[in-house]
Amino acid sequence: MVLELQKRLGEAIRAVILKNYALELANVPLETPPDLHFGEVASPVAFELARKLRKAPRLIAQEIVTGLGAVEGFAGFEVAGAGYINARLDRAAAARNIAAVDTERVRLVPRRLMGQPHALVEHTSINPNKAAHIGHLRNAILGDTFVRLLRADGYKVDVQNYIDNTGVQVADIVVALKHLELDAIPGINVRDQHTLPAIKKRIEYHEQESRKHPDNRELLIDYVCWRLYAQVNVWYMALETTEQDQAKVAERKRIRLDTLHEIEKGNNEIAEVAELISTAVLRHHLETMLRLGIEYDFLPRESEILHLKFWEAARQKLEQSGVLYQVTQGKNAGCWVMKRPGSEASTEETDDDAKVIVRSNGTVTYVGKDIAYHLWKFGLLGRDFGYRPFFRYAGHACWISTEHGEADHPHFGGATAIYNVIDARQSDPQANVIQALRGMGHAAAADHYTHFSYEMVALTPRCAEELGYNISDEDKKRPYIEISGRKGFGVKADDLIDKLIAATRAEVDARQTGRDETERQKIAEQIAIGALRYFMLKYTRNSVIAFDFKDALSFEGETGPYIQYAVVRIRNIFRKGATTPEAALAGFAKQTGQQVSESASQRSTAAAHDGFSQYLSGEENEDIWALWLRAGRFSLVLEQSIAASEPAFLAKHAFQLAQEFNNFYHKHRILTEEDPERKIFLLATAAVVVRELVQALNLLGIESPEAM
RNA sequence: GCGCCCGUAGCUCAGCUGGAUAGAGCGACUGACUACGAAUCAGUAGGCCGGGAGUUCGAAUCUCUCCGGGCGCACCA
Structure with a gap:
């Protein structure tokens, strides 16, 4: 309503300026006055024109108002202050229109005339090796909300959740399962606890037990992994005092790297363990997000990007376009590199400042794979995933990538605009991918690539102490402390949701005595989720959220x-x-x-x-x-x-x-x-x-x- | 060393492409339930918008500089 009126007024003023002064303005500045006494819409355009026309702004404003005459929807215009043009709406007409608004109309019509824009939003993207924490919640809630906004604005949107199932983080859990002392579980002999059948049994055990005892989250596989991940990171460091220990550290680091390589290669026992664990954890992430009403359409996995040779296809294109070139001297000798955003490609022989894409041993870095993946997103790779259904929602299925998929599947990728919901710390790698796209001549793709960046969620020192973590005196003085999965330091998403529901449930029970158990529970959940989502959304993206239970569990004021x-x-x-x-x-x-x-x-x-x-x-x-x-x-x-x-x-x-x-x-x-x-x-x-x-x-x- | 982000009320944050008296919430202090339920509302106190310079008719907003805080800048993934 107000949007349409503003646009109409802007056009009218523009026309008057063109007619009176023969000046073509790209857009007429419009704003909301600080007080209704000044009307509903105002324009300071006269100030801008004053210099060009060498005339007093008040006089110009007066001339424009005279030229405007009557504009539909407006009751009148006046000049105020040093030269503002204040517009008053025809309030009765405006109220009629507002009352008559059809909310379905929000799916804006003009877009259809131009062809529906197709956006791809990627969010959540949690490493499938541990439970989701509050930082991941911010990501998922921001992404999901943005998807809803785009859809309301008439976009066709595919929601993707990228799964890095072949990275070191998953490898770390595999190392833990293969080498650490594990909890005793009925039916598993301590001697062969590290064998594949025992690991399988362990995962199944947690699936069954957590279903039997839904209140005990510690039984969930993603919670188990949360602990294992912290444990294995301690294990890697061993006791770095004696020479023997240093050798031990080196040995353990080697185990880690070997494990990673086995996972990347695929078709072996290690890779099978990784597949089992990452899939089980992923499933729980989807369950957790579903509690917040968050759903996905497609889960592209790194394993398929590797096995379907996305990189090889991208490499050809990168070399042909000259974006990728080999250096023969300097610290990057033998590597294939790309120039960094903002820097000039130097000589072909040495380029120490460049970004390495292919290592001297011939393997590709993360950025290389990411470039290939993003070419796919825009439909520029000439290669596609296999697809199979993975998770069932009430209204649709969520598909996952696979090497050999089903013949009948929906089509993903090939979007005209993409949004990557990734925290601000990753702006460098994101810029590299954009740089590559631009270098390859895909200017349109680069222009429609949005790094939907946001700052992290950290814990206040007080909150960290409440949770029982030991924090240094140095950390106590900081405004906030970064969450660390490696250290097992953070607030798990499900724990926070549980806490919120318990708090709202107590309130609802006290107030809604006439309602039955299921009704009260439903209301409590709606309020708890409302509190959580609003909490994550009320901060603008680039402000760090210093998390504190007091604020997050508040149901009063701006909530x-x-x-x-x-x-x-x-x-x-x-x-x-x-x-x-x-x-x-x-x-x-x-x-x-x-x-x-x-x-x-x-x-x-x-x-x-x-x-x-x-x-x-x-x-x-x-x-x-x-x-x-x-x-x-x-x-x-x-x-x-x-x-x-x-x-x-x-x-x-x-x-x-x-x-x-x-x-x-x-x-x-x-x-x-x-x-x-x-x-x-x-x-x-x-x-x-x-x-x-x-x-x-x-x-x-x-x-x-x-x-x- | 280079790059990005942040600095606004005691605390946590808004402040849109520069514009008319700088706004919320929490906290503090006063008040308001026989009412469409108080998870609410009204009011009071609290601000050289980090410091300085510049651009402009006009700066919390743009530019530069300094100070303070955070995060990135590997042939790791």
């Missing part, structure tokens, strides 16, 4: 439950009033509709005769109008959110709308309102707000409970 509570309140109003938002909006439309037809013949006095406009103007009604106006800003916020890749904008919008509603709720009593026409108006106000809140929450992945 998800605060917004959910506003929805519940509105629903209660309609329940008590024995009506529905739909009915209220229909009643409102009927009344205003009559006003429209009446006023058609006498346009000039239409506003004065519109029964509802009296409730939208005047000092005492400014807050109500502000509420309508904010409700009408949704598409504007959605557009900004997508353009900036910043879901936090929408989160803030939802909170502010809920806040303004709560204020309205305390000031005006709806059901006891005696003036029937005003009552219809107030009900319509609540109906518009609940519609917008539910929609915004939906896009944030937050459900709206029936009660709380």
Whole structure:
């Protein structure tokens, strides 16, 4: 609503400027004034023109206002301050439009005319070797929310979760299973605990036991791996005091490397263990994310990128385009390298600053594989994965890559725009891939490659102490401490979710005594997830979240439950009033509709005769109008959110709308309102707000409970 | 050494392409449940927007510089 009006005003001002001064402006600056006294939309364009025209800004503003005349949807324009052009909306008309908004319309129409854009969003991408932690939650929640925003804006979106199942992190767990003393498990003899059948049995044991005791998360395979991962990292370091120990350390590091190479090669016992463990852990990651309403379409795995020789296909193209070249001298002698972003390719012989893609022993580095993978994403590789279904969701299946897949499968890759949700620490490697694409002449692909970067989630020293970790005096002084899977230092995702649900459940039990067990549990889960998702979304991407249970477990103030509570309140109003938002909006439309037809013949006095406009103007009604106006800003916020890749904008919008509603709720009593026409108006106000809140929450992945 | 990010109220953060009196939440202190449920609302206190210089009619926002904090910069993956 507001978005359309802004665009219309911008065009109108542009036309006037072109006509009056023969100046072509690319875009007219428009902003929201700090106070409704200044109108609903303002433009400081006169300041900009003042220099070019050598004229006082106030005079220019006046000339533009005169030139504008009447613009549909606006009640008038005025010049204020040193030269602002302030626009006032036709409030009654705006309210009519806002009330009539069809939420389905959000799937914007113009996109279809240009052909639906196809985006590929990759998020989560947790190494399948340990339980997910709160840092991974931020990634997945940001990514999932962005997917929802894109879909609301009419994009076709494929959601991918990249699985690095052949990396050192998985190798570390295999090493642990093959070489460490493991927990005693019934049916496994200590002597052959490291054999393949025993490891298989161990994984199966955890699958069965964790199903039998769903409350005991420590039985879950991903939790078991969390501990093993920390243990094996201690094991690698051994006791580095004596020479014998140093030899031992070297030996263990060698075991690690050998294990990694076996996994990469495939078709052997080590690789089989890796496959078992990474698949089992992956499945639990999907379960954990599903608790938050997060689903995926496709899981490309590194093992297939290796076995299907993606790199070999990419290498040819890289060499042909000259992006990849060999150096013969310097520290990179014998390597195939690529110039770094921002640097010049130096001589062909020595290039110490270049990025190594192929090592002197002929093996490819991580960046090389990543370039190949991204060529596939844009459909530029000329090679594809095999596919088979892996995980079943309520509405669709999630597919996984495989060497020889099913004949009948959906098509992934070949997107026009990609978004990689990866933390800020990886901006260098991401830049390398973009650099390669550009160097190969794929400028369009490089331009539509977005590193959706975000800062990490760390723990406050206080939180770390609460969890029982020993922290140094040095760390205590820091604002936050980085999470480390290697050290087993962090808050696991499922633990946090459990804690949140326990806290909300206690509240719900106290409040909802009339409801049964399953209902209360459902409400508690909706609130807990709402709290968690909002918590991860309210910070803008490049601010580090210093995690603290006090903040994360809060349900008051700027939180998800605060917004959910506003929805519940509105629903209660309609329940008590024995009506529905739909009915209220229909009643409102009927009344205003009559006003429209009446006023058609006498346009000039239409506003004065519109029964509802009296409730939208005047000092005492400014807050109500502000509420309508904010409700009408949704598409504007959605557009900004997508353009900036910043879901936090929408989160803030939802909170502010809920806040303004709560204020309205305390000031005006709806059901006891005696003036029937005003009552219809107030009900319509609540109906518009609940519609917008539910929609915004939906896009944030937050459900709206029936009660709380 | 090079690159990126951050520095705004006691704490945690917003502040959109430069614009009109710098905003929230938490915490502190006052008040408001016989009401559409208080997971709420109203109010008070609290800010040389890290320091300095520059560009501009105009800077929390852009540029430079300094200070403080964080993270990257391997033939590891």
